[in-house]
Amino acid sequence: MIASKIPATVITGFLGAGKTTLIRHMLANAKGKRIALIINEFGDLGVDGDVLKGCGDEVCSEDDIVELTNGCICCTVADDFIPTMEKLLARDNRPDHIVIETSGLALPQPLVAAFNWPGIKTQVTVDGVVTVVDSAAVAAGRFADDHGKLDAQRLADQGLDHESPLEELFEDQLTAADLIVLNKTDLISAADLEGVRAGIAGHLTRKPIFIEARQGEVAPEVLLGLGVGTEDDIGNRKSHHEREHEAGEDHDHNHDEFESFVVSFGPVNDPAAFAEGLKSVIVSHDILRLKGFADIAGKPMRMVVQAVGNRIDTHFDRPWSKAETRETRLVVIGLHDIDQAAISAELTALAG
Numbered sequence: 446m447i448a449s450k451i452p453a454t455v456i457t458g459f460l461g462a463g464k465t466t467l468i469r470h471m472l473a474n475a476k477g478k479r480i481a482l483i484i485n486e487f488g489d490l491g492v493d494g495d496v497l498k499g500c501g502d503e504v505c506s507e508d509d510i511v512e513l514t515n516g517c518i519c520c521t522v523a524d525d526f527i528p529t530m531e532k533l534l535a536r537d538n539r540p541d542h543i544v545i546e547t548s549g550l551a552l553p554q555p556l557v558a559a560f561n562w563p564g565i566k567t568q569v570t571v572d573g574v575v576t577v578v579d580s581a582a583v584a585a586g587r588f589a590d591d592h593g594k595l596d597a598q599r600l601a602d603q604g605l606d607h608e609s610p611l612e613e614l615f616e617d618q619l620t621a622a623d624l625i626v627l628n629k630t631d632l633i634s635a636a637d638l639e640g641v642r643a644g645i646a647g648h649l650t651r652k653p654i655f656i657e658a659r660q661g662e663v664a665p666e667v668l669l670g671l672g673v674g675t676e677d678d679i680g681n682r683k684s685h686h687e688r689e690h691e692a693g694e695d696h697d698h699n700h701d702e703f704e705s706f707v708v709s710f711g712p713v714n715d716p717a718a719f720a721e722g723l724k725s726v727i728v729s730h731d732i733l734r735l736k737g738f739a740d741i742a743g744k745p746m747r748m749v750v751q752a753v754g755n756r757i758d759t760h761f762d763r764p765w766s767k768a769e770t771r772e773t774r775l776v777v778i779g780l781h782d783i784d785q786a787a788i789s790a791e792l793t794a795l796a797g
């Protein structure tokens with residue numbers, strides 16, 4: 446008897462859109478379905494994996510979570526992703542469903558195309574690509590507002606009429622979608638949300654399903670079981686890079702436009718002042734994403750720090766364990782010309 450293919454859902458979306466939040470909600474409501482998770486992050490801190498491992502849900506034990514931190518999944522498909530899948534498929538207790546969270550900077554296309562590789566194609570199929578959107582960021586024009594600076598720079602660099610890297614990536618992630626989750630609806634008005642939906646739909650030639658969500662609260666029955674087989678349709682979802690390649694504009698896809706680094710320092714004295722200070726460092730250096738954990742002096746719990754643009758969320762998630770070193774560690778992601786030295790110094794100074 447031929448075993449049926451295992452469905453795999455690809456969750457994509459720009460930095461901070463709410464992918465991990467959505468997956469956490471899905472795991473908490475999976476009702477016994479055994480889900481294996483493959484998580485890819487840009488930046489080597491493994492925050493998402495840590496957040497998800499903390500979910501404490503038996504449908505997804507630590508063994509079922511694989512972190513790929515060796516660069517963006519779209520560039521490391523052959524070296525990282527395929528061997529990970531092969532290992533997963535060779536297990537005795539194969540999962541019911543595989544969920545892959547791409548990094549916020551990844552192109553989904555090369556990942557989906559990998560499901561056509563021999564050895565993978567016979568055993569797994571892409572159930573669907575889910576693209577999570579930070580509706581508030583789109584309404585605020587975040588994916589278009591750096592046009593002037595970046596377009597001038599890219600024209601000078603390559604003589605090509607490119608859109609900004611943020612905008613290109615955002616569009617490529619939407620182009621790949623079977624289901625678009627307009628997330629963070631709590632942060633914008635109904636009229637603005639309609640504008641976001643119409644703007645996105647107007648840009649796409651295909652017609653993916655749209656749903657709205659806050660805090661990534663989408664029922665697993667909606668996310669899983671789309672049954673699309675996206676790998677067979679990948680030719681209709683080409684990224685900017687693939688289209689340029691076909692047009693003879695041959696330059697490599699890479700993530701040189703973005704940079705990430707980790708800043709570590711000692712205990713923070715005043716968490717409220719720290720969060721306020723973070724906001725001004727983020728704004729003055731155009732930081733796209735900042736996340737990690739802070740050691741708050743005198744507190745047994747560690748503090749999670751999540752910043753998307755200048756919106757900062759902090760909360761205490763669990764006590765520091767005896768085995769781990771208490772320290773503040775933050776991953777910072779920005780455009781390639783970000784001033785790493787100045788940011789590191791300013792963040793360190795916030796500890797007080």
Ligand SMILES: Nc1nc2c(ncn2[C@@H]2O[C@H](COP(=O)(O)OP(=O)(O)OP(=O)(O)O)[C@@H](O)[C@H]2O)c(=O)[nH]1
Nearest residue numbers: 460461462463464465466549629659660661751758
């Ligand atoms: N207000 C609001 N905040 C949200 C919502 N969904 C997620 N967030 C917050 O947005 C921040 C980023 O969420 P994540 O789920 O980590 O986003 P992500 O897409 O996994 O981020 P990366 O992996 O860095 O690309 C966190 O502080 C979340 O709590 C929402 O619907 N409303």
